[in-house]
Amino acid sequence: MNQDANIAPNLAADRAGSLSVRRFFLISAFFAAAGRNAYYIGAIWMLAASGSNAGSIALFLALGSVSEFLASAPAGYLADRFDRQSLCMVSDWIRIAILLMTSAALVLQEPDYVLYGSVIFFAVADRLYLTASSAMVPSIARSESLMAFNSLAYVAMQSGNMLAAIATGWLLSAKPGTACFLFAAGTFAISMLSMFRTAIRYRILPFDHCRTAQALREASEGEETSRVPPRLVLNYVLIYVMGMLISALISKFVLEELQGTSLEFGILEFCWAAGAIISMLILTLRRFSNVDARITPIIVLLSGLVMAAFYPTRNLDIAIALMALLGAGYNLSRVLIDVEIQRLVSSTKLGRAKGWVHVACMGFSLLVYAGLAVAGDALTSSAVFFAFGSGMIAVIVAGYAFHLVKNRGSSRRSMPL
DSSP states (O other): BOOTTTOHHHHHHHHHHHHHHHHHHHHHHHHHHHHHHHHHHHHHHHHHHHTTTHHHHHHHHHHHHHHHHHHHHHHHHHHHBOOOHHHHHHHHHHHHHHHHHHHHHHSHHHSHHHHHHHHHHHHHHHHHHHHHHHHHHHHHHHHGGHHHHHHHHHHHHHHHHHHHHHHHHHHHHHHHHHHHHHHHHHHHHHHHHHHHHHHSSSSSOOOOOOOHHHHHOOOOOTTOEEEHHHHHHHHHHHHHHHHHHHHHHHHIIIIIIIOOHHHHHHHHHHHHHHHHHOOOOOOOOHHGGOOHHHHHHHHHHHHHHHHHHHOOOOHHHHHHHHHHHHHHHHHHHHHHHHHHHHHHHHHGGHHHHHHHHHHHHHHHHHHHHOOOHHHHHSSSSSHHHHHHHHHHHHHHHHHHHHHHHHHHHHHHSOOOO
8 A cells, every 4th residue: 555665657558548547536436425425414314304403413513523623634644645546445445334334223223323423433434535536636637637627526426416315315205214324335335346446447646747837836946835825725614614514404494494305305415416517517618727716715705695595595496596506606616726726736745735624624614513513403504504604705805805905005015205
């Protein structure tokens, strides 16, 4: 597994082999996302249907967030130190074992404590897979096609989410609750086999052969290229926590405010993924290859407006449209920021950079979930969406105002006397 002995990639690999690598990588991403989403949708719905309040669901997600928070930096180190395909396959093995043990335990125990225990270990293994697989991208795609390949990777993941949303919604209504976890275990097995095929067809190593000319120039001038700009981190945190809140509370929103069923819950999750896929397909077009992260604050601002619009919504059709828009905004922001990070940061340090960015996301998520756990059922889901959406708007507007004031101040100081 140690990568130190083999730093350089086989640059003589043929084009067919390279295409095969990308194909198997996307298949792995598809099934891993399906398993991940099936686990969280099934667990959250089981907690909601068992009569647990919003605080218990927040506690479940907070435990996962704490685990991810603690695992993010070590996962980044491991992704830079060891073979990334092997780490992904180990993660899939661990998640399969966790799901099988969770299914067995649910037959004997109430869901609350079983799921609280399982999410701790699941989140650690999941973070290892996500960090390692993300750090593989610059070794697979050329620098000029980073935007397109990252978009395709997100299309694969959101397609997996769509599969999980529909399959899990049906399984929860037609079969025992453990069926969705067995389904997830099967998808992780396929993900592992696909990643294994990736490893044997083409050796992908963390060699920095696809940094942009700008990053190379910065490195030659002695500038640090392993730090992520604070503005990117802030936007990433806002959009990430928005997605976590939707995951935490959308089931309660469907049950209590829309008076819906598990199938309607699955439909909303499906629409989130559908909006994400459409937006990602747009980014794969050649004319959008030069789009960069500078438009991310605008997307975050619009996402805040859409999230706040849940407050007066009591209609499933409107909720479907809002979920599709949020899915598009969430994934557009993440892809644009991911590509920017991949262009700025050396591939050999990419795992650690991604790990520390995720630490920031998890740290803020924990504060939000702590507030939800304390509030319990005092706030409706739509009220929480409105409050956080308004906060997103306020942060972006304040950032633009600060930037404007700073520019005016600097222009005044530069005026001749």
